[in-house]
Every structure is written in C-alpha cells, then in structure tokens.
Amino acid sequence: MNRMPDATTASQPVAATAGRPDASSVSAAFAWALARDLRIALRSKAELGVQLMFYVIVVSLFPLASSPSREVLATLGPGVLWTAALLASLLSLPRLFSADYGDGTLEQIALSPRPLSALVSGKMAAHWLTTGLPVAVLAPILGEQYSMDVMELGILAVALLLGTPILSLLGAIGAALTLGARGGGSLLALLVLPLYVPVLIFGAGAVDAVRTGLSASPQLSLLAAGLLLALVAAPFAVAAAVRIALD
Amino acid sequence: MIVNWFRYSSPISFYPLAGRLSRAFGVLAVIFTLAGLYIGLVVAPTDATQGDAYRIIFLHVPTAWMAMFIYLVMAFWSALALGFNTRLSAMMAQALAPTGALMAALALWSGAFWGRPTWGTYWAWDARMTSTLILLFLYLGIIALRSAIDDPRRADRACALLALVGAVNVPIIYFSVQWWNTLHQGSSISLTAAPKMAMTMLEGLLVMTAGVWSYCIAVTLARVRTIIVERERNAGWVASLMAPQGTR
Numbered sequence: 001m002n003r004m005p006d007a008t009t010a011s012q013p014v015a016a017t018a019g020r021p022d023a024s025s026v027s028a029a030f031a032w033a034l035a036r037d038l039r040i041a042l043r044s045k046a047e048l049g050v051q052l053m054f055y056v057i058v059v060s061l062f063p064l065a066s067s068p069s070r071e072v073l074a075t076l077g078p079g080v081l082w083t084a085a086l087l088a089s090l091l092s093l094p095r096l097f098s099a100d101y102g103d104g105t106l107e108q109i110a111l112s113p114r115p116l117s118a119l120v121s122g123k124m125a126a127h128w129l130t131t132g133l134p135v136a137v138l139a140p141i142l143g144e145q146y147s148m149d150v151m152e153l154g155i156l157a158v159a160l161l162l163g164t165p166i167l168s169l170l171g172a173i174g175a176a177l178t179l180g181a182r183g184g185g186s187l188l189a190l191l192v193l194p195l196y197v198p199v200l201i202f203g204a205g206a207v208d209a210v211r212t213g214l215s216a217s218p219q220l221s222l223l224a225a226g227l228l229l230a231l232v233a234a235p236f237a238v239a240a241a242v243r244i245a246l247d
Numbered sequence: 248m249i250v251n252w253f254r255y256s257s258p259i260s261f262y263p264l265a266g267r268l269s270r271a272f273g274v275l276a277v278i279f280t281l282a283g284l285y286i287g288l289v290v291a292p293t294d295a296t297q298g299d300a301y302r303i304i305f306l307h308v309p310t311a312w313m314a315m316f317i318y319l320v321m322a323f324w325s326a327l328a329l330g331f332n333t334r335l336s337a338m339m340a341q342a343l344a345p346t347g348a349l350m351a352a353l354a355l356w357s358g359a360f361w362g363r364p365t366w367g368t369y370w371a372w373d374a375r376m377t378s379t380l381i382l383l384f385l386y387l388g389i390i391a392l393r394s395a396i397d398d399p400r401r402a403d404r405a406c407a408l409l410a411l412v413g414a415v416n417v418p419i420i421y422f423s424v425q426w427w428n429t430l431h432q433g434s435s436i437s438l439t440a441a442p443k444m445a446m447t448m449l450e451g452l453l454v455m456t457a458g459v460w461s462y463c464i465a466v467t468l469a470r471v472r473t474i475i476v477e478r479e480r481n482a483g484w485v486a487s488l489m490a491p492q493g494t495r
Contacts, residue, residue: 173412177405181395190391191409194384195416198423205427226419237412240329244404 033122132164
C-alpha cells in the first residue's frame with residue numbers, strides 16, 4: 001500500500017486538521033491521488049493495453065456486421081467510435097475504486113484530513129489519463145477505417161478529448177455507488193449508460209455535423225459546458241458516494 | 248393554523264395517516280378514472296384525422312406526465328433523505344420508484360399501440376419516446392441499485408444520491424434527445440400533431456390525469472406502509488400492530 005497524503009508531503013506544513021481546507025491542501029491531495037493511481041496503472045501496462053485492444057476490436061467488428069461499403073461506414077463511423085468509447089470507459093470503471101475498497105485503502109483515504117473530493121478527483125484524473133486519453137488518441141486512426149476525412153477525424157479527436165473526461169467523472173459516481181453491491185458490472189452499466197446519453201449525442205453529433213457540412217461548434221460548446229458542470233459537481237457527488245459505500 | 252409537519256416525519260405517526268390517505272385516494276382514483284373513461288370513450292367525439300385510435304391518449308398522456316412528475320417527487324424526497332437523514336423520506340423515495348417505472352412503461356406501451364395505427368409503426372425514435380425510455384432506465388437503475396445493496400440504510404442514501412444525479416441529468420437528456428431528433432428526422436413524425444383539441448377531449452384528459460395521479464398516490468402510500476412495517480419490524484409498535492388481536 002502507498003503512503004498516505006500527509007506522509008508524502010512532509011516538506012509542506014501540515015494542513016490544519018480542522019476547519020476549511022486551504023488551497024495547498026486541496027492541490028496536494030489531488031496531486032498525491034493522481035500520482036499514486038497513475039503509478040499503479042502504469043505498473044500493469046498489460047491491463048491498459050487490453051482495454052485499448054477492446055476498443056480496437058469493438059470498432060473493427062461493426063464493418064463485419066454491417067457492410068464494407070464506404071458510404072455506410074462513413075454514416076456509422078462517428079456513432080460506432082463513440083459507442084465503443086462509452087463501453088471502454090464503462091469496462092474500466094471498476095478499476096477506479098474496487099481494488100482500494102477491497103483492501104481497505106479507500107477507507108484510509110477517506111479518513112485522511114485532506115478533502116476527499118480532491119482525493120477522488122485525482123483518482124478520476126488518473127482514470128481519464130489511462131483510458132479516455134488513449135481512446136481519444138487512438139480514435140482518429142481507427143476512424144480511417146470508416147473512411148472519415150481529416151476534418152472529421154480532427155473533430156472526432158476534439159470531441160473525445162472534451163467528452164471522455166465527462167465519462168470518467170459521471171462513471172466514477174456509479175462506480176462508487178456500486179461498491180460492495182451485488183451485480184457488479186451489469187448493474188454499473190444500467191446505472192451509468194443512461195447518464196452517458198447526452199455525451200454520446202453531442203459527441204457523435206459533432207462529427208456528424210462536420211460530415212454533413214455544418215459547423216460542429218454548437219456540439220463542442222455543449223460538450224465543454226457539460227465538462228465544466230461535471231468538473232464542478234462530480235467530485236462532491238463521488239466523495240459523498242464513497243462515504244456512503246464505506247458506512 | 249400551524250401544522251406540525253415534523254410529527255408525520257416519524258414512521259409511527261405516519262403509518263396510520265398513510266393508511267387513511269391511501270384509502271381516500273384509492274376511492275378518488277376509481278371515481279376519476281371511471282368518469283374520465285366515460286368522457287374519453289363515450290362523450291368525446293371521434294377525431295377527424297386519427298379516428299378512434301386517438302382515444303388511447305386518455306391513458307397515454309396522464310401516464311407520461313406522471314412518469315416525469317414522479318421522478319421529480321422522488322428526487323425531492325431523496326434530497327430530504329440525504330439532507331436531513333430522515334428515514335421516512337427515503338422510504339417515500341423507495342416507494343415511488345416502482346410506480347414511476349410502471350408509469351413510464353405504460354406510457355411507452357400505450358404510445359406504441361397508438362403509434363401503430365397513426366404512424367404505422369410501434370416504435371419511432373421520437374424525442375419524447377426516447378427520453379421516456381431513458382427515464383424508464385433511470386427508474387430501473389434505482390430499483391436495481393436498491394436491491395443490490397443489503398443494508399437498507401446504505402441503500403437509502405446510495406439511491407438518493409443516484410436519484411439526485413439523475414434529476415440533474417433528466418433535463419439535459421431530454422433536451423439532448425430532442426435536439427438529436429430534430430437534426431436526424433425532421434418533423435415528419437410528431438406527437439404534437441393534434442394541437443387543437445375538442446373541449447371534451449381536454450376535460451377527459453384532465454379527469455383521467457386526476458385519476459392516474461390519485462392512483463399513484465394511493466399505491467405509493469400503500470407501498471410505503473409495507474416498507475415501514477418491513478423495516479421497523481423489530482420496533483414495539485409494529486409488533487403489537489402485527490399481533491393477531493391487534494387493532495388500529
């Protein structure tokens with residue numbers, strides 16, 4: 001198990017144990033959780049690779065199931081690449097909390113005097129960096145299979161960069177709520193996928209708009225607005241959900 | 248007049264009140280539904296374009312309204328449950344979820360049978376149908392989460408948090424689906440195709456809404472009573488209530 005936040009930041013003055021958390025304690029907590037989860041994720045690179053392979057394979061299955069014709073694929077492309085991104089995010093969600101919940105680390109994290117919302121934000125950022133970001137980088141390459149042009153591929157990447165953090169933020173709420181609950185993965189899918197719907201609509205819609213000769217800026221603006229809303233609200237919801245799970 | 252609302256936030260004093268209200272609203276539901284069905288099926292004229300098929304709106308529209316409204320009410324009780332940590336609020340939210348899911352399912356089902364004769368299809372990716380479907384998924388998710396957590400108090404708060412997250416999302420989902428729909432389909436198929444309603448149709452619709460609303464209240468209160476008894480079964484008053492000679 002890793003050391004706790006207070007031990008890692010010995011060079012800083014110890015944060016006040018009571019009262020409002022100050023800014024340095026929030027950023028220290030965030031940085032600690034981010035660094036820790038990134039280190040753990042990068043220690044099992046094979047697992048990360050398998051998750052990316054899942055994305056690649058799902059995206060590659062759709063042409064086999066429908067048609068190799070370029071027109072059909074160009075229509076399907078944005079939707080397939082986005083739906084697969086949703087599924088890839090969903091599949092990686094249990095990694096966020098369940099191991100820490102299982103060995104008691106999560107309880108220790110929650111007991112830390114640092115704000116829990118900052119600590120879980122670090123974990124969510126690490127989750128996005130190891131799942132959403134690779135998908136966003138990989139998607140334009142896969143989009144080539146769907147005969148999308150450069151402009152569409154660029155918008156796809158931008159939309160995924162804006163949208164996949166929302167998936168990590170919303171998904172973390174579901175992941176925390178289902179800790180210790182029966183039904184695991186499929187329960188998580190039932191809780192989280194309906195909440196993902198707006199991201200899917202705006203994300204795939206942005207690429208679709210470019211394809212049909214319109215501007216993608218309304219969809220991208222809405223995605224950015226959703227990202228800001230999720231960034232502000234989700235950490236507190238996740239912290240509350242973690243506390244509920246630990247009761 | 249000052250009513251001490253907090254008195255009824257305790258299951259022991261709410262239980263008999265819920266029983267009385269449940270019976271009263273049950274009677275109201277029967278009266279309103281019979282009157283509404285009479286207006287809707289007998290009095291209201293046949294629609295010029297849709298024939299008699301339109302008469303399903305007397306079930307369809309009230310259930311669709313209640314499906315959305317119950318989610319709001321459930322989110323309200325969930326917020327109270329999280330904010331004040333009150334048991335009864337969470338029980339109310341728990342009792343509302345199945346009725347909300349039923350209303351959403353009825354709205355979809357009646358919509359499908361309305362769509363068949365009028366649009367020629369059971370299902371179209373109409374904005375309202377799609378968002379009602381997602382609303383049904385949200386209800387089912389809350390019910391599933393409740394049943395997946397063994398500790399009822401933990402389930403209370405987990406479901407309350409999920410209901411609140413959903414409540415923030417419901418308007419976003421609704422508008423995103425509506426926008427997606429207008430981009431994809433044009434307005435060839437629209438549920439708002441019958442804007443000018445005959446007065447009797449509107450009356451029938453409102454009376455049926457009152458009936459369905461009363462039904463929802465009656466059933467929810469009856470369900471909350473069983474939840475109270477189940478959860479408080481170790482409390483003395485429930486034991487005496489459940490005793491063979493127990494009288495209320």
